[in-house]
Amino acid sequence: MEHHENDRKIVGLAPSRNLSFYGRDIISVRQFARDDLAYIFGVASEMRSIVRRLGATDLLKGHILANLFYEPSTRTSSSFIAAMARLGGSIIPIHGVQYSSVSKGESLPDTIRTLECYADVIVLRHPEVGASEVAARYASKPIISAGDGVGEHPTQGLLDVFTILSELGRLDGLHVAMVGDLKNGRTVHSLTRLLRLYDVHFSYVSPDILRLPDEVKDEMTEAGRTFEETERVEDVIADADVLYVTRVQKERFADLREYEAVKDYYEITPELMARAKEQMAVMHPLPRVGEIHYDVDDDPRAAYFRQMENGMYIRMALLAAVLGKA
């Protein structure tokens, strides 16, 4: 949905500082330019200092978020809940759709129409690519995608770029290596697309059957970004500034024998980390199921726990922005 500045005058609100986010859906990272990221990261940094100093604020008091998850989640669902709670708002949690009227056969459009009667913003995770876009067509309130199948996970992409910036202090000039299930990993698709806005060189490290889709590679080439593809982490680890490791997405395989063949392809170990730069970041959207050895966790370059904390600040920023309060 799109709100206009005029709507704000009609309801007696002051003009919003950032016209481009108020009332907007967040469906794909393709909608963002560098300026948008600078703005979101600025608000997220403010949110981080509010949480660290005060714990919470009442910026979104009286506002309600519907958290609608058709797929499992720990981080995204709970960080949106925490974000809304820390901003003083309330939550309608629908995390097991089997206990909602979805199990009676209610369609996505009708479920969305229902929730927007009660909530001011809807967060949606769904197994089908394009589901958030469909939801946004039916909703007059903002829809924020929390992941649509193998498509995108835009809020994860934003928190990933924010984390790279927090860890390394820059984005231009970096070498980013993506490792694992680049075919089905929606976080990889969103992060790669966002990083095309910067002067980043990519290495795509995956088994042959899990390569990054041509569509995403073509977008990189069009944006003037360079990349190479390899099956071996050993080929890239010494030069990488960011090692973005991902889980093989078992739930996307029609043939589980294919999954079994590639599930243990990569494991980042302290021995492998000994070859990496002194200043670099190991990231993972999580959950991990063996791709990063637990012995790496104490390495100062292991950024994945800080990364998931950043998710809450980014989601606080996004909620405030789409509700016109950032």
Ligand code: ASP
């Ligand atoms: N949690 C991320 C996602 O939902 C990554 C993963 O599940 O592997 O896409």
Ligand code: CP
């Ligand atoms: N990174 C992420 O989306 O985690 P969850 O699947 O636990 O939400």
